[in-house]
Amino acid sequence: xxxxxxxxxxxxxxxxSITLSCTGTSSDVGNYNLVSWYQQHPGKAPKLMIYEVSKxxxxxxxxxxxxxxxxxxxxxxxxxxxxxxxxxYCCSYAGSLYVFGGGTKVTVL
Amino acid sequence: EVLxxxxxxxxxxxxxxxxxxxxxxxxxxxxxxxxWVRQMPGRxxxxxxxxxxxxSDTRYSPSFQGQVTISADKSVTTAYLQWTSLEASDxxxxxxxxxxxxxxxxxxxxxxxxS
Numbered sequence: 001x002x003x004x005x006x007x008x009x010x011x012x013x014x015x016x017s018i019t020l021s022c023t024g025t026s027s028d029v030g031n032y033n034l035v036s037w038y039q040q041h042p043g044k045a046p047k048l049m050i051y052e053v054s055k056x057x058x059x060x061x062x063x064x065x066x067x068x069x070x071x072x073x074x075x076x077x078x079x080x081x082x083x084x085x086x087x088x089y090c091c092s093y094a095g096s097l098y099v100f101g102g103g104t105k106v107t108v109l
Numbered sequence: 110e111v112l113x114x115x116x117x118x119x120x121x122x123x124x125x126x127x128x129x130x131x132x133x134x135x136x137x138x139x140x141x142x143x144x145w146v147r148q149m150p151g152r153x154x155x156x157x158x159x160x161x162x163x164x165s166d167t168r169y170s171p172s173f174q175g176q177v178t179i180s181a182d183k184s185v186t187t188a189y190l191q192w193t194s195l196e197a198s199d200x201x202x203x204x205x206x207x208x209x210x211x212x213x214x215x216x217x218x219x220x221x222x223x224s
Contacts, residue, residue, distance in 0.1 A: 100146075
């Protein structure tokens, strides 16, 4: 399995919306609705933000939403806040194992 | 609620063996896949492999095949990750994860390999 492709960095101003992409193949993202997204602050464990493409765990702000089109999954953060500055990783089931993206660093300007 | 509790931090010398653990509670341990994820210092997340405790069906990511052993004991609801001969490059944080349904993560085990 090859790692999913994520942009290295995305930035936005407070209050703006940003979208993070996660590109895989027809063997992972494109074939299963089993994409999850994680937020990780420095020195902390990853936190689940989205699972099964678009489901939000309880306690996660509705400013976070997920979607998928073809081989690309997306995480949208609306109303960007300073606390959203973190690394974000996507993850997909790939038929017998799972695979992560390389991560996107989100900077709030 | 799924709860995964991992064993504590380890400081080991190169060449030593190590087995770290991940105990699950709050669910039927035998029914959910459990995986291990590595995060090297300053780097991203990497799937190492997964195991199904009911029958010990184990799958390794190619990069980790032959490098580590993943096992599970459903009688004590615990999954394990072990090395026979550690290297400095094994220094990392290791997380256990139940990836199906609503994914849940352990708190992480820091493994430091240094002479």
